[in-house]
Amino acid sequence: MDTQSGTPHCYRHPGTETGIRCTRCEKPICPECMISASVGFQCPDCVRTGSGTGHAAGANQARTLAGGRVRSDDRLVTKILIGTCVLVYGLVLVLGDRLVDELVLIGYAYNPLLGEVVGVADGEWYRLLTSTVLHQEPWHILFNLIGLWVIGGIVEPELGRSRYALLCLVSGLSGSVLAYVVAAPNQPSLGASGIVYGLIGAWAVLARRRRHDMRPVALFVALSLVMTFTRPGISWEAHVGGLVAGALLTFALVQAPRARRELIQFGACGLLLLIDVGVVLARTAALT
Structure with missing residues (x-):
């Protein structure tokens, strides 16, 4: 959370301010992390663990900063x-x-x-x-x-x-x-x-x-x-x-x-x- 402006920061990218939250877990997410769902957007964690209902494939799949796919094992x-x-x-x-x-x-x-x-x-x-x-x-x-x-x-x-x-x-x-x-x-x-x-x-x-x-x-x-x-x-x-x-x-x-x-x-x-x-x-x- 930005202590001066009060704007939340993306939970995966702390340096990026955002006004969007995951409709499932309510974590703040930036445009790089937003995955389209039937209602609103969901975060990569919810989609990856199967707890979300977003479309994980194709253009709506979560992407890294460089455009790669977000994986369950990121190491x-x-x-x-x-x-x-x-x-x-x-x-x-x-x-x-x-x-x-x-x-x-x-x-x-x-x-x-x-x-x-x-x-x-x-x-x-x-x-x-x-x-x-x-x-x-x-x-x-x-x-x-x-x-x-x-x-x-x-x-x-x-x-x-x-x-x-x-x-x-x-x-x-x-x-x-x-x-x-x-x-x-x-x-x-x-x-x-x-x-x-x-x-x-x-x-x-x-x-x-x-x-x-x-x-x-x-x-x-x-x-x-x-x-x-x-x-x-x-x-x-x-x-x-x-x-x-x-x-x-x-x-x-x-x-x-x-x-x-x-x-x-x-x-x-x-x-x-x-x-x-x-x-x-x-x-x-x-x-x-």
Whole structure:
């Protein structure tokens, strides 16, 4: 409730004022959350749990801020990503350095354990993605899993599953690409930090879009960057690449006009991926 104007705020989007309430539970709902019913409008929760009588399919289905479908489990992609990181970490504990050597991000280097040249520049492009779910140290995976759960839990419900999955892909890949371009060719890089920082960038854009108080968001982003550049052994390139890509893609996702929403959204995603591919090709040519 706005203490000055007395106008209620949407229960799902606290920064949005509204005069509409769900005809079933009487919660305040904004235009993004309103679902047509036989009488008035109902909220996504009532429709999702089957307690409402609204039309959940087609044009009347509840949509996220970015136009995705509202799901009963709004952290499914986050859970799958966390599960993947845990699975790979378990394999690392069992198989050891051999698996790390196969999956870690390396630009171009001679690996004495394998007795051969390895790296992205040698055609192993898969390392740009496998490194984003690879961890060796317990503190490293714990920090990233907390970030994925907390910040991903904020971002995924706002974007919807497919758009959120693309955000994670582009953020992680862009972080790896910047590390590939800037870091020394034989410097290894691994971890989901690029994805986490992409989610931080997305969170900042979403908070701005929702007209939330930006001061705590700006403080959190600033502290995250301070940690990036002051702690030893941190791949700042992956953090910065993920942060910038995540913010840019989220801006396109939430600002796209409804009439051409999907064209702009997936076009922006495709453009960022093409830029990543072009940068990788240029760096590979320079190294080889």
